[in-house]
Amino acid sequence: MQKIGNIGVLTSGGDAPGMNAAIRAVVRAAIYHQCRIFGIRCGYKGLIEDQIEEMFSPSVSNVIQTGGTLLKSARCPEFRQKEGRHKAWENLKKHGIEGLVAIGGDGTFRGAQELSQEYGMPVIGIPATIDNDISGTEYTIGYDTALNTIVEAVDKIRDTASAHNRLFFIEVMGRDAGFLTLRGGIASGAEAVMIPELQNDEEKLRNFLESSYKKAKTSSIVLVAEGDEVGGALRLAEKVQKEYPEYDVRVTILGHIQRGGSPSAFDRVSASRMGVSAVEALLRGEKNVMVGLINGQIALTPLLKSVKEKKQLNRQLLELLDILSI
Numbered sequence: 001m002q003k004i005g006n007i008g009v010l011t012s013g014g015d016a017p018g019m020n021a022a023i024r025a026v027v028r029a030a031i032y033h034q035c036r037i038f039g040i041r042c043g044y045k046g047l048i049e050d051q052i053e054e055m056f057s058p059s060v061s062n063v064i065q066t067g068g069t070l071l072k073s074a075r076c077p078e079f080r081q082k083e084g085r086h087k088a089w090e091n092l093k094k095h096g097i098e099g100l101v102a103i104g105g106d107g108t109f110r111g112a113q114e115l116s117q118e119y120g121m122p123v124i125g126i127p128a129t130i131d132n133d134i135s136g137t138e139y140t141i142g143y144d145t146a147l148n149t150i151v152e153a154v155d156k157i158r159d160t161a162s163a164h165n166r167l168f169f170i171e172v173m174g175r176d177a178g179f180l181t182l183r184g185g186i187a188s189g190a191e192a193v194m195i196p197e198l199q200n201d202e203e204k205l206r207n208f209l210e211s212s213y214k215k216a217k218t219s220s221i222v223l224v225a226e227g228d229e230v231g232g233a234l235r236l237a238e239k240v241q242k243e244y245p246e247y248d249v250r251v252t253i254l255g256h257i258q259r260g261g262s263p264s265a266f267d268r269v270s271a272s273r274m275g276v277s278a279v280e281a282l283l284r285g286e287k288n289v290m291v292g293l294i295n296g297q298i299a300l301t302p303l304l305k306s307v308k309e310k311k312q313l314n315r316q317l318l319e320l321l322d323i324l325s326i
């Protein structure tokens with residue numbers, strides 16, 4: 001193991017359940033390996049504004065079960081400019097920080113990569129976003145919890161759908177990726193999904209609506225990814241209601257409830273593994289890599305690759321949905 005004096009940790013971008021478990025693991029692993037650990041509040045914004053404070057083991061007591069992020073998060077346009085990154089670098093130097101752990105999504109990693117390229121600061125990324133849209137890891141922190149939230153919500157909506165013979169369009173988050181929608185659709189028994197990765201999903205939906213009407217299917221649930229080209233659940237529902245007046249259509253937008261809440265056991269364990277591995281990677285002299293989970297094992301991927309490569313959907317899951325929604 002290499003001697004790294006001080007390590008910094010921040011969370012950036014959209015919060016995700018399990019971020020606190022990851023911060024806890026980073027803090028405790030750093031102290032275990034005799035490093036000092038500094039928490040940077042409000043992501044890159046706090047780095048620029050010098051919102052940096054030393055953390056100790058009790059700083060992360062009683063947080064593993066909490067959602068959100070105790071370090072707070074922000075989206076920071078100033079960090080995209082060279083001057084912003086220079087201020088950030090000055091503050092890192094001021095606190096003697098020799099390695100940084102950045103917890104977040106692709107925007108977080110892009111910023112980390114630039115900082116490291118310009119100033120030689122070793123950075124380790126921990127993927128945390130409910131969207132699961134990061135290459136180099138099968139699961140991002142927060143994805144499993146968000147999926148469980150979606151399933152719980154859809155189960156409740158299904159009660160009304162079934163009692164009133166309605167067709168529900170439920171909008172799911174995921175920016176421009178359909179991971180949450182596809183897996184959420186399978187887990188909640190949705191009749192169809194609309195996702196950006198599918199070219200012919202509108203046509204498939206029409207086929208489904210026509211055949212299910214013929215079969216006198218009484219209620220149906222369609223999950224719509226916010227990033228699908230149909231323009232969201234509201235737009236799609238209006239269109240469908242006009243074309244198929246025989247259906248009684250309703251819409252629910254799940255929104256930010258998908259980002260909150262106590263992390264699942266899976267997210268807590270993944271966050272703990274990734275947090276400890278991130279610190280150990282820094283101490284081994286690794287730089288500019290993301291810690292991920294591949295086949296259940298910790299794996300390192302260059303940060304640049306993880307942001308540049310588009311993560312592919314599991315096609316088998318798509319086929320599964322077609323088989324199960326006949």
Ligand code: F6P
Pocket residue numbers: 014105129130131173174175176226259
């Ligand atoms: O990246 C996480 C996410 O929740 C996306 O699914 C969503 O598109 C976006 O963030 C919403 O961002 P904000 O909370 O900044 O509106």
